[in-house]
Amino acid sequence: MAGAGGVSESVFPDLGAEDSGPTLIESLCMNCLENGMTRLLLTKIPFFKEIIVSSFACENCGWVNNEIQSAGKIQEQGVQYKLHVSSKEDLNREVVKADCATTKIPELDFEIPPFTQKGALSTLEGLIDRAVAGLEQDQPTRKATDPDVASKIEEFIEKLTKLKDVEMPFTLVVDDPSGNSFVENPNAPQKDEALMITHYKRDAVQDSMLGLQASTEEEKSQNTMEDLRNEVLQFGTNCPGCNAPAETNMKIVQIPHFKEVIIMATNCEACGQRTNEVKSGGATEPLGTKITLRITDPSDMSRDLLKSETCAVSIPELEFELGMGILGGKFTTLEGLLNDVKELTVAKNPFFAGDSTIPERSEKLREFGQKLNEIILGKREAHIILRDSAGNSYLQNLYAPDPDPEMTVEKFERTFEDNEELGLNDMNTEDYQEQKVDN
Structure with missing residues (x-):
């Protein structure tokens, strides 16, 4: 068995042609109470985290049972x-x-x-x-x-x-x-x-x-944010790529002409993967924000961009829309966001690769990737729209504090569906103590 940095790779190898095969375990058949055989395979399927595949078969009564169990971590949402x-x-x-x-x-x-x-x-x-x-x-x-x-x-x-x-x-x-x-x-x-x-x-x-411990009120206190304002906090975690132990750095940052955000960055020494995630440091804004940028020059790719978890991204010219929650929160550049979109939809799409690939779909996806590359290289004009119902996303204005001629920022009233997705329809911040006593 490998050392601490490589344990997860040896326990959960990638699914491929060079797999060593399942582990055979003699097990009790729950149908006839005789001994049968369980085949156990620990593997990692792309985009489905680590899984445990088990298949039981009893030669005495013919009973079979196949199962798939997730061995990956529970997601944040x-x-x-x-x-x-x-x-x-x-x-x-x-x-x-x-x-x-x-x-x-x-x-x-x-x-x-x-x-x-x-x-x-x-x-x-x-x-x-x-x-x-x-x-x-x-x-x-x-x-x-x-x-x-x-x-x-x-x-x-x-x-x-x-x-x-x-x-x-x-x-x-x-x-x-x-x-x-x-x-x-x-x-x-x-x-x-x-x-x-x-x-x-x-x-x-x-x-x-799910066996998780609910957060306490002390952990949600705003005083914690004040204590962390001028320092970088480190805490242990697991790499999302190889599941090896890693360190995550957390820091509160003030974005000019915007607000405070919390940036979390993880660097895995075992596999080299680096990730960053951004959380809004403030409350949900009274109005939603819609940012529309007309991409006309390669220099637009260097604009700083904050995409919160509640932000949807769309490119009308490509008939493309990325829903809220996908890709999580990110503090990057416009080029970085488009590269993440390309990686998610093209390079890491589980239903457009491998033996189950449909040629028409693959060709459609390749064309989409080529058009994205043309936008990144400045060879194709396009619009990118960031719609954040919580109002916590940001795109750099290169002419600040003057208006940007290629960018429009609109405020809008949230719909009932927007508030429902944010959990605001069931939230009460007035007279809640009195209502609690009445109930």
Whole structure:
């Protein structure tokens, strides 16, 4: 086994042709209580973190059981995918469902609670088949002991099965507080009109369900920010790339003509990966901010840029839109942001590489990457739009304090949907003590 810096690489090797193969473990069959064989594979799938793949087979009774368990870290925010299914092509979308995710089909009032199924990497059709198989498992016993219940379940199974014909549109909701589930966007890098992705902060109940300790009021105190204003804080963490121990530096920085932000930077000595993340140091602004820049010169690429977690990025000329929460918070340059977009949509897209690649999609993605390169090199004019409903994003004005002729900054009233995504509709900051006593 390797040293501390290389433990994660030896335990979770990349999935490839040179894999050493699964580990064989003799295990007890829970069906016939005889011994069977479990094949255990610890690997790392791109864009799905580290996973543990286990496959059990019993030669005595023929029972088999396959599972996928996430071995990666819990994300900072939960995620909810809401897919409007209107055609059979939607049934072929890849779905990564963590075991802590809740799956719903509102039209049938159907719900799979968290931790009732193991994690799975499948298609939407595969999820439906899995749900049908689970309901059919105890039907012979129900028919003998409670025919009425068995009949109702049989009717419900028929409704689930008919979903695969997509005679009527329906909605699939995957809500994962760990943030490790995923639903494919076949139109990437363009926005998927049928798929809505919402990132949210976990509540105390969800933290407890995941085994996390809720933050105390002292940890949220603003006095902590004052103490850290003139110093760099270091704390231990794990590298997001190789999971080796690393150090993260945190510092409060005042951006000219803007506000204070918290910058966190991690440098991994084991694999060399460097990451930075930015959090707003202030409260949510009364109004949202929309920044539009007309890119006309290569010098625009050097503009400083702060993208908060609540900021959506769009490039109208490429029909491209990056939703809020994706890429996280960043303090970089405009060139750095566009390179991150290119890496996310082209270089690290799991559904446009490997054996499952569709030529038409790959060609479409290559063209998108070429157009992005032309914008970065100043060979193509374009507009970049930063829409931040919390008002915490910033793009450098090269003519400050005078207006920038190529850039417009607009303030806008948030919609109900904007406030819902920010969690402001349920937030009360007035008379909350009196209301707490009344309740």
